[in-house]
Amino acid sequence: MFRATLAICGRTVVKRFISSVSGESALPSNLRLPPNLIGVAPQKRASPCGSDLPVLRRCEADVPAHLAPAQMWLESLGSCDREPLGVVDLHPDVFSVPVRLDILHDVEVWQRNFKRISHAKVKSRAEVSGGGRKPWNQKGSGRARHGSIRSPLWRGGGVAHGPRGPTSYYYMLPMKVRVQGLKIALTAKLAQDYLHIVDSLEIPTPDPHYLLDLVKHRQWGDSVLIVDVGDEFPQNILKATEDLKTVNIIPAIGLNVHSMLKHESLVLTLEAVKFLEKKLLWHDVRYAPLYPFKLPYSDLP
Amino acid sequence: MSLTVCRAARVAYRAFNPATRSLSTGACLRTERNPAEGSRGFIVSTEEFRFVERLIPPSRIPTPPEHEGPAPSGWIPPSATLPSLPYMIRRSRMHNVPVYSDIKHGNQHSTLLRKIEGDIWALNKDVKEFLLGLTGKEPPTQVNEVTRTIRIKGQFDKELKEWLLKKGF
Numbered sequence: 001m002f003r004a005t006l007a008i009c010g011r012t013v014v015k016r017f018i019s020s021v022s023g024e025s026a027l028p029s030n031l032r033l034p035p036n037l038i039g040v041a042p043q044k045r046a047s048p049c050g051s052d053l054p055v056l057r058r059c060e061a062d063v064p065a066h067l068a069p070a071q072m073w074l075e076s077l078g079s080c081d082r083e084p085l086g087v088v089d090l091h092p093d094v095f096s097v098p099v100r101l102d103i104l105h106d107v108e109v110w111q112r113n114f115k116r117i118s119h120a121k122v123k124s125r126a127e128v129s130g131g132g133r134k135p136w137n138q139k140g141s142g143r144a145r146h147g148s149i150r151s152p153l154w155r156g157g158g159v160a161h162g163p164r165g166p167t168s169y170y171y172m173l174p175m176k177v178r179v180q181g182l183k184i185a186l187t188a189k190l191a192q193d194y195l196h197i198v199d200s201l202e203i204p205t206p207d208p209h210y211l212l213d214l215v216k217h218r219q220w221g222d223s224v225l226i227v228d229v230g231d232e233f234p235q236n237i238l239k240a241t242e243d244l245k246t247v248n249i250i251p252a253i254g255l256n257v258h259s260m261l262k263h264e265s266l267v268l269t270l271e272a273v274k275f276l277e278k279k280l281l282w283h284d285v286r287y288a289p290l291y292p293f294k295l296p297y298s299d300l301p
Numbered sequence: 302m303s304l305t306v307c308r309a310a311r312v313a314y315r316a317f318n319p320a321t322r323s324l325s326t327g328a329c330l331r332t333e334r335n336p337a338e339g340s341r342g343f344i345v346s347t348e349e350f351r352f353v354e355r356l357i358p359p360s361r362i363p364t365p366p367e368h369e370g371p372a373p374s375g376w377i378p379p380s381a382t383l384p385s386l387p388y389m390i391r392r393s394r395m396h397n398v399p400v401y402s403d404i405k406h407g408n409q410h411s412t413l414l415r416k417i418e419g420d421i422w423a424l425n426k427d428v429k430e431f432l433l434g435l436t437g438k439e440p441p442t443q444v445n446e447v448t449r450t451i452r453i454k455g456q457f458d459k460e461l462k463e464w465l466l467k468k469g470f
Contacts, residue, residue: 066389066418098449285394286360297360 043219045193048073048087056086057270061281067092074270075196077203077237080210080217088197088270091277093284095190097183104188104257106173107181111258116169125150125158179283185260186276194221194265201228201249201269206239211247221264227252229271252276362394380469388419390470398465402458410456417449425451431464432457 048071073084131150152160189195223246241249252272282301371377393399399415425444433439443452
């Protein structure tokens with residue numbers, strides 16, 4: 001066994017030596033790729049920072065003096081291979097916050113569990129039918145002493161410490177933590193090149209294959225979450241995404257951390273970006289609530 | 302007695318008879334009967350709602366007006382030019398310097414420095430040098446890179462606040 005471990009250690013040391021000598025493009029040695037892998041490795045696009053295209057959208061809110069707005073391409077869904085229309089400024093306090101993975105985890109776990117009501121319930125010894133009478137005398141029968149035939153020791157008896165009734169797992173994280181979770185998720189999407197900004201959601205056909213081809217051609221990833229503001233969306237995109245499992249469309253009020261993590265890439269319209277910036281930045285400059293924010297204040301976002 | 306009874310009965314009769322009733326005897330306020338309002342007899346107006354609207358409080362903290370130098374209360378605004386340091390300390394939402402003192406178990410004093418951006422270790426070094434010059438010994442500090450805070454042993458909130466204000470944060 002000692003010889004086997006020596007052989008394995010030797011092999012890994014040799015692999016590491018090879019990878020460091022061959023250059024930066026070598027894959028890590030412990031990565032196992034399936035032999036039938038199809039697909040082109042995603043090409044990294046040029047960053048929009050030093051491009052010639054005009055900046056089509058500036059941030060409405062004031063950007064702090066020591067931070068610069070993050071930039072992203074503005075694309076269009078009109079045709080598959082259209083070039084980006086321009087560059088869009090994104091507020092750094094929403095799209096470049098320090099990425100706190102612990103807050104992201106907390107918000108994701110909260111989103112899964114706060115709605116959970118587990119209906120598991122088993123009968124205790126009081127609820128199982130029967131078992132009111134002492135089965136035999138305390139003394140004299142030669143058998144162990146028992147008080148009821150439904151005690152947890154007995155076959156067919158009640159469960160001693162089982163799940164009792166509908167249990168609620170409801171709890172609320174502070175509002176600012178949930179807001180920070182959204183900001184961190186948006187920052188992570190931008191930093192990993194999975195965020196795309198689009199001017200509007202108008203597509204030429206209601207055919208779902210058009211959207212799938214577009215996503216494949218632009219290498220947006222396996223699953224796409226499209227976000228827009230308002231009650232009404234163009235009919236074409238609604239019909240196209242209706243039967244698709246991996247491309248989904250939601251209004252901006254429905255944006256949440258779980259959906260952002262579930263879908264590989266996120267597509268926002270310009271109005272959605274404006275809406276999100278307004279709503280998320282308000283939490284940085286608001287008072288503590290005098291009464292719940294559901295009631296009217298003079299300047300809610 | 303019969304006279305007062307008759308007088309009271311006459312007054313009551315007058316009050317209840319609509320023909321002889323005057324406006325002061327418990328009648329409801331009546332405005333001009335305008336045929337446009339229907340049969341209810343009062344005008345519906347929403348212009349007086351501005352008296353309610355001006356009572357509803359704001360939700361946003363206002364930005365303080367421009368001061369040159371300290372305000373009469375002692376508040377000092379952040380400097381207009383950014384200090385050219387590798388780190389930055391933002392103001393709290395009430396526009397104060399984010400230095401807080403903390404006591405645990407009645408005897409463990411510490412100072413918390415929050416909202417740090419940039420090179421946190423450079424700030425840690427500067428804080429230690431400043432407090433060495435102040436007290437003669439280097440206080441132990443805890444740098445939390447995840448939450449972007451520095452916790453210093455000992456209560457130095459006033460001195461640290463003045464030091465940061467002098468730097469221009």
